[in-house]
Amino acid sequence: MCSITGGNRGELDSIFVLQDFRGSGIGQELMTLSLGWFKTNSIENIAISVLFGNDEALPFYEKFGFYPRTYVLSK
Structure with missing residues (x-):
């Protein structure tokens, strides 16, 4: 799911991607489509x-x- 917020961000x-389908190229295709959509809309700041712990x-x-550039801590 992608979105464009105010300020062209x-x-x-x-x-x-479900565990059984990881490594099949689905994630790469989703990323490629998402980044293409941002590019079509002239979005460069993405x-x-x-989630913390999702190191993989x-x-x-x-x-x-x-x-990673920033950690946001929540309580």
Whole structure:
């Protein structure tokens, strides 16, 4: 799920692939489509939220040039 917020900021809110289908290219296709949609809409500032503890997702996003920059702590 992707969205564009005020100030021309893109947010990739959710990509989820069931465990049985991981490694099949579905996640890569979803990312490619999402990034293409942002590009079509001239969005260059894109944020992705990853739940704490979901460390296996980080290398996937790094392949697309995303790296952790901020931690948001909640109570």
